Amino acid sequence: xxxxxxxxxxxxxxxxxxxxxxxxxxxxxxxxxxxxxxxxxxxxxxxxxxxxxxxxxxxxxxxxxxxxxxxxxxxxxxxxxxxxxxxxxxxxxxxxxxxxxxxxxxxxxxxxxxxxxxxxxxxxxxxxxxxxxxxxxxxxxxxxxxxxxxxxxxxxxxxxxxxxxxxxxxxxxxxxxxxxxxxxxxxxxxxxxxxxxxxxxxxxxxxxxxxxxxxxxxxxxxxxxxxxxxxxxxxxxxxxxxxxxxxxxxxxxxxxxxxxxxxxxxxxxxxxxxxxxxxxxxxxxxxxxxxxxxxxxxxxxxxxxxxxxxxxxxxxxxxxxxxxxxxxx
Amino acid sequence: xxxxxxxxxxxxxxxxxxxxxxxxxxxxxxxxxxxxxxxxxxxxxxxxxxxxxxxxxxxxxxxxxxxxxxxxxxxxxxxxxxxxxxxxxxxxxxxxxxxxxxxxxxxxxxxxxxxxxxxxxxxxxxxxxxxxxxxxxxxxxxxxxxxxxxxxxxxxxxxxxxxxxxxxxxxxxxxxxxxxxxxxxxxxxxxxxxxxxxxxxxxxxxxxxxxxxxxxxxxxxxxxxxxxxxxxxxxxxxxxxxxxxxxxxxxxxxxx
Numbered sequence: 001x002x003x004x005x006x007x008x009x010x011x012x013x014x015x016x017x018x019x020x021x022x023x024x025x026x027x028x029x030x031x032x033x034x035x036x037x038x039x040x041x042x043x044x045x046x047x048x049x050x051x052x053x054x055x056x057x058x059x060x061x062x063x064x065x066x067x068x069x070x071x072x073x074x075x076x077x078x079x080x081x082x083x084x085x086x087x088x089x090x091x092x093x094x095x096x097x098x099x100x101x102x103x104x105x106x107x108x109x110x111x112x113x114x115x116x117x118x119x120x121x122x123x124x125x126x127x128x129x130x131x132x133x134x135x136x137x138x139x140x141x142x143x144x145x146x147x148x149x150x151x152x153x154x155x156x157x158x159x160x161x162x163x164x165x166x167x168x169x170x171x172x173x174x175x176x177x178x179x180x181x182x183x184x185x186x187x188x189x190x191x192x193x194x195x196x197x198x199x200x201x202x203x204x205x206x207x208x209x210x211x212x213x214x215x216x217x218x219x220x221x222x223x224x225x226x227x228x229x230x231x232x233x234x235x236x237x238x239x240x241x242x243x244x245x246x247x248x249x250x251x252x253x254x255x256x257x258x259x260x261x262x263x264x265x266x267x268x269x270x271x272x273x274x275x276x277x278x279x280x281x282x283x284x285x286x287x288x289x290x291x292x293x294x295x296x297x298x299x300x301x302x303x304x305x306x307x308x309x310x311x312x313x314x315x316x317x318x319x320x321x322x323x324x325x326x327x328x329x
Numbered sequence: 330x331x332x333x334x335x336x337x338x339x340x341x342x343x344x345x346x347x348x349x350x351x352x353x354x355x356x357x358x359x360x361x362x363x364x365x366x367x368x369x370x371x372x373x374x375x376x377x378x379x380x381x382x383x384x385x386x387x388x389x390x391x392x393x394x395x396x397x398x399x400x401x402x403x404x405x406x407x408x409x410x411x412x413x414x415x416x417x418x419x420x421x422x423x424x425x426x427x428x429x430x431x432x433x434x435x436x437x438x439x440x441x442x443x444x445x446x447x448x449x450x451x452x453x454x455x456x457x458x459x460x461x462x463x464x465x466x467x468x469x470x471x472x473x474x475x476x477x478x479x480x481x482x483x484x485x486x487x488x489x490x491x492x493x494x495x496x497x498x499x500x501x502x503x504x505x506x507x508x509x510x511x512x513x514x515x516x517x518x519x520x521x522x523x524x525x526x527x528x529x530x531x532x533x534x535x536x537x538x539x540x541x542x543x544x545x546x547x548x549x550x551x552x553x554x555x556x557x558x559x560x561x562x563x564x565x566x567x568x569x570x571x572x573x574x575x576x577x578x579x580x581x582x583x584x585x
Contacts (some may be wrong), residue, residue, distance in 0.1 A: 078419070086415060088342065088346075098341070099338045099342045100420075102334050102337050102338030103339075104422075105331040105335065
């Protein structure tokens with residue numbers, strides 16, 4: 001039995017389907033990522049699992065309890081960090097945590113040492129008696145993670161945990177999430193940052209328009225698209241191109257004013273030695289050689305036909321990604 | 330123990346925020362005191378017919394409780410719109426403890442403000458030769474009436490807040506409901522001196538029973554046919570009923 005079990009979950013608002021037939025099973029100790037653009041249904045799914053919304057149909061169980069029939073038991077076993085920062089900045093960090101402990105009927109001897117330990121973990125111990133209104137966004141987010149963990153939940157929901165944070169703070173938060181998972185906390189993470197979901201998740205569910213697009217491990221998702229691309233920066237050279245095309249692992253070779261792009265069927269690192277032999281034999285002067293693996297954005301484009309960043313997609317790039325995936329199959 | 334702990338969580342948050350916003354707290358005291366200082370003597374000069382300094386002052390004390398209760402749900406709306414309410418709703422606490430917690434915070438503010446105004450009224454009364462004398466027993470009675478009134482009005486206004494999309498709508502609806510209740514209460518006019526239909530409305534105005542009780546506590550006077558226990562009993566019933574009803578309606582309008 002998984003720590004979260006969802007079966008054919010649907011949520012409608014005035015006829016609009018925000019969550020459309022989602023099913024998933026999250027194992028204990030797993031970090032499960034939900035990736036999708038704004039409006040994909042990620043937050044709505046989390047709100048249903050956190051008992052803030054009732055599903056229109058389907059079932060969901062968290063920590064073994066039904067989210068509709070056993071709301072209170074679900075709430076006792078979860079912690080949540082919302083997308084919006086909802087910490088009371090008129091109170092200090094410890095006041096916020098004390099009040100949270102009261103809401104969970106935690107005795108002082110239980111919550112106080114735990115709060116101290118968690119504040120130490122997120123490096124906020126020396127600011128615990130300062131008003132939260134004086135905190136930076138990253139500090140508030142870290143405090144919210146402490147609050148979400150105070151009641152020792154079996155499942156922690158993180159809804160866009162690094163939204164609006166600077167890169168340094170994002171890395172801090174990622175480190176904390178990894179440390180939490182090492183301690184055995186099961187985590188359901190939603191994000192529209194592909195690097196975040198890629199870095200943290202054991203498995204990823206890609207969502208769009210409320211629907212499941214695909215569910216798999218990050219590496220499997222990227223491998224489904226097939227080839228790495230090696231970029232050779234320098235003057236295009238037709239003889240070199242012909243020599244490269246003869247290599248057995250090369251799928252295609254394209255030239256541009258900047259250089260040569262080589263699609264390969266094997267991992268890019270394994271292709272480099274043979275490529276270098278050809279380049280050396282041709283005595284070709286190049287400026288740089290880079291290896292680009294397919295990323296989750298490429299996966300998203302392949303399966304949905306549009307970019308995760310919601311910008312108008314370059315049709316040529318979309319087609320290239322689709323062809324890459326089809327060649328792999 | 331669990332319910333008390335949950336209630337303490339909501340209550341403590343409100344009290345800490347209240348304590349840290351002293352300007353707002355003391356600002357809310359100035360208006361009723363100003364009414365007593367400037368209109369009290371005028372009332373006593375029979376400018377307003379039924380009124381005297383004593384009746385106006387005791388009426389203003391009662392209205393203080395009423396106004397404190399009216400604006401309790403504004404905190405709820407603010408927390409709903411800022412999504413802080415989600416933190417409360419995702420916790421395993423009983424929903425009525427949330428609404429009651431907010432109401433009790435309002436009651437604390439209301440009690441503090443009422444007692445300060447009562448002391449102010451006693452001082453003004455003494456200096457101007459009127460008949461309101463300070464008493465510890467009256468203070469205790471005022472505390473009880475204030476808490477009950479604030480909880481009742483807070484619960485009732487929570488129902489209004491449930492159907493208010495935002496603070497502006499809530500204030501508009503509060504005014505539409507509050508103004509008739511206030512002006513047709515026996516703070517300014519005796520019900521029998523009003524036109525028949527308005528006087529009838531006054532008979533069903535819960536504020537009248539509350540203000541009658543405050544006047545009985547301070548002045549020892551009651552309208553003919555009214556017993557001392559009617560007001561407190563009615564307030565207890567209304568406090569319980571509207572806290573439960575307000576909780577039910579608010580929770581079910583927030584959670585879809």
